[in-house]
Amino acid sequence: xxxxxxxxxxxxxxxxxxxxxxxxxxxxxxxxxxxxxxxxxxxxxxxxxxxxxxxxxxxxxxxxxxxxxxxxxxxxxxxxxxxxxxxxxxxxxxxxxxxxxxxxxxxxxxxxxxxxxxxxxxxxxxxxxxxxxxxxxxxxxxxxxxxxxxxxxxxxxxxxxxxxxxxxxxxxxxxxxxxxxxxxxxxxxxxxxxxxxx
Numbered sequence: 001x002x003x004x005x006x007x008x009x010x011x012x013x014x015x016x017x018x019x020x021x022x023x024x025x026x027x028x029x030x031x032x033x034x035x036x037x038x039x040x041x042x043x044x045x046x047x048x049x050x051x052x053x054x055x056x057x058x059x060x061x062x063x064x065x066x067x068x069x070x071x072x073x074x075x076x077x078x079x080x081x082x083x084x085x086x087x088x089x090x091x092x093x094x095x096x097x098x099x100x101x102x103x104x105x106x107x108x109x110x111x112x113x114x115x116x117x118x119x120x121x122x123x124x125x126x127x128x129x130x131x132x133x134x135x136x137x138x139x140x141x142x143x144x145x146x147x148x149x150x151x152x153x154x155x156x157x158x159x160x161x162x163x164x165x166x167x168x169x170x171x172x173x174x175x176x177x178x179x180x181x182x183x184x185x186x187x188x189x190x191x192x193x194x195x196x197x198x
Contacts, residue, residue: 041085041106044084045080053080065094153191172192
């Protein structure tokens, strides 16, 4: 039997050990994936009862966690009024598993967007002091309705005061609906369309 030189034995052992350590790191790395915020969109609600909608979110999440408790703890928010979905802390591999489940429309990693400006006219280069400029020709936005979908407003804020505003334009077909924490006095010439949702 041929004798293997000591140097070759050491190199083989070193290669084997390196391969073993890399495999160990790779497998432990999968278990230690950092969870990130994902938004899971499920489309139209399947139930009118919001508690059932939330329970269905927990059940879906439980399919990729080792316990229902872990699933409940991972959820950040359940979207259960206008549509069905949730945001949750998931690993990338969990997000891939959820995306493959029936009834899941999309799974999107959360992104943070930063505003470029709070002064739109300046940002787009409009001079609002020009007597014959675009703003003047557009009557400074008179009779324009701006729609914003928001999770809530603070109608008492001075930014929602309607000083100088007339009634809503005749083309406006919306309503300002009062609710538990949103009274009829919160609607005015500026806040012309709002709806309280519990």
